[in-house]
Amino acid sequence: MAAEESCAPAAQKTVLVGVTGCIAAYKSCEIVRLLQKAGVRVKVVMTEHATEFVGPTTFRALTHETVAVGLFDDPSDPIHHVSLAQEADVFLIAPCTANVIAKIANGLADDLLTTTALACTSPLVIAPAMNVNMYENPATRYNIGKLHIRGARIVEAGDGYLACGDVGRGRLAEPADIVAAVLEELGVSRDLAGRRVLVTAGPTVEPIDPVRYISNHSSGKTGYAIARAAARRGADVTLVSGPTALATPEGVRTVHVKTARDMLAAAEEAYPAADVAVFSAAVADMRPKEAAARKLKKGAPGTDLGTIELVENPDILATLGAAKRVGQVVVGFAAETENVVANARKKLATKHADLIVGNVVGEGRAFGTDDNEVWLVSADDVEEFPLMSKERLADEILDRAVQFFG
Numbered sequence: 001m002a003a004e005e006s007c008a009p010a011a012q013k014t015v016l017v018g019v020t021g022c023i024a025a026y027k028s029c030e031i032v033r034l035l036q037k038a039g040v041r042v043k044v045v046m047t048e049h050a051t052e053f054v055g056p057t058t059f060r061a062l063t064h065e066t067v068a069v070g071l072f073d074d075p076s077d078p079i080h081h082v083s084l085a086q087e088a089d090v091f092l093i094a095p096c097t098a099n100v101i102a103k104i105a106n107g108l109a110d111d112l113l114t115t116t117a118l119a120c121t122s123p124l125v126i127a128p129a130m131n132v133n134m135y136e137n138p139a140t141r142y143n144i145g146k147l148h149i150r151g152a153r154i155v156e157a158g159d160g161y162l163a164c165g166d167v168g169r170g171r172l173a174e175p176a177d178i179v180a181a182v183l184e185e186l187g188v189s190r191d192l193a194g195r196r197v198l199v200t201a202g203p204t205v206e207p208i209d210p211v212r213y214i215s216n217h218s219s220g221k222t223g224y225a226i227a228r229a230a231a232r233r234g235a236d237v238t239l240v241s242g243p244t245a246l247a248t249p250e251g252v253r254t255v256h257v258k259t260a261r262d263m264l265a266a267a268e269e270a271y272p273a274a275d276v277a278v279f280s281a282a283v284a285d286m287r288p289k290e291a292a293a294r295k296l297k298k299g300a301p302g303t304d305l306g307t308i309e310l311v312e313n314p315d316i317l318a319t320l321g322a323a324k325r326v327g328q329v330v331v332g333f334a335a336e337t338e339n340v341v342a343n344a345r346k347k348l349a350t351k352h353a354d355l356i357v358g359n360v361v362g363e364g365r366a367f368g369t370d371d372n373e374v375w376l377v378s379a380d381d382v383e384e385f386p387l388m389s390k391e392r393l394a395d396e397i398l399d400r401a402v403q404f405f406g
């Protein structure tokens with residue numbers, strides 16, 4: 001099946017996408033496409049400033065709909081703001097500037113977009129994007145708080161490099177996350193409601209002594225994205241995570257562990273009740289046989305820093321895969337430097353998985369990045385995916401897992 005066809009279609013709902021004057025306006029194109037893929041009809045309304053970043057023609061071509069900018073653009077519809085507002089099942093504003101947030105929070109309506117927002121009674125979803133200082137400014141926080149209290153859904157901006165060169169919060173949230181919020185407001189994509197999902201994520205660390213350890217470069221981003229996506233789709237999620245720098249996902253039961261053996265113990269507890277188990281953790285395959293109680297010191301009598309005796313760690317996926325019960329869906333990963341599909345096929349069989357997500361690692365790929373290029377390998381299918389965000393990949397994996405329920 002093509003990756004393009006995997007989203008559950010929403011019953012021809014209309015989402016009005018408001019685009020404001022921000023460098024992230026180009027990301028609205030991706031948002032429009034993702035909404036369309038979920039079966040949603042999209043109409044776009046832009047501020048004048050937004051047109052400095054992306055032209056209305058782009059959105060007209062993407063949506064096959066007229067794109068509104070000025071209050072009096074459409075001579076055939078003198079109350080365009082009201083008809084647009086009535087058509088919208090959800091009004092999404094992404095990216096939303098500090099200025100537009102302030103205007104909407106205070107009921108100002110001096111252009112088509114803000115007038116439509118005032119006239120719209122459907123759910124309002126706002127995805128802010130701006131410079132970190134503007135975002136953290138008490139005025140903006142206060143205005144966002146006001147909108148939140150009035151029932152608007154805020155898809156908060158993320159951390160990272162900003163267009164202005166600053167680093168911090170203010171980056172438009174991932175398009176997939178924004179779209180998920182919109183779909184939730186539309187009442188779609190709750191296909192994991194009532195299901196339990198277990199996810200292992202991140203690296204494990206295996207102590208050599210109190211200050212040193214064996215580990216790997218896993219960031220945990222994929223596993224966390226899967227846990228978040230499963231929760232968004234209605235699942236009761238347990239995330240068993242090795243040490244990462246990531247924020248604990250909201251609405252997800254998270255168990256923090258360090259070693260492979262701790263991870264196995266925590267996973268074993270959640271596994272029997274899990275409908276879907278996704279083993280995305282990069283578990284260290286070996287550990288020092290003994291962790292020294294004191295820091296190993298150069299030249300200390302009886303200490304040979306050149307040798308650490310290693311023993312093999314338990315394979316969590318293989319152990320739990322072998323105990324799979326009927327109806328359980330098990331997803332594993334294969335991070336390979338070569339022969340990804342062949343190795344994924346092998347793991348499918350040896351680890352009793354239903355689906356293996358194969359990807360190439362090394363040379364700066366997969367580990368720590370925000371996107372990945374994978375193959376999804378099941379007993380009767382191999383799908384090759386283009387480079388995509390880990391957020392999007394999470395949904396693709398869950399789309400496949402859900403299919404095993406029939």
Ligand code: C5P
Nearest residue numbers: 279280281283314315316317332333334
């Ligand atoms: O055999 P390999 O480590 O390449 O297999 C990778 C898959 O097995 C991943 O899904 C990973 O989470 C899982 N795994 C595990 N426990 C290990 C090693 C790998 O669960 N000790």
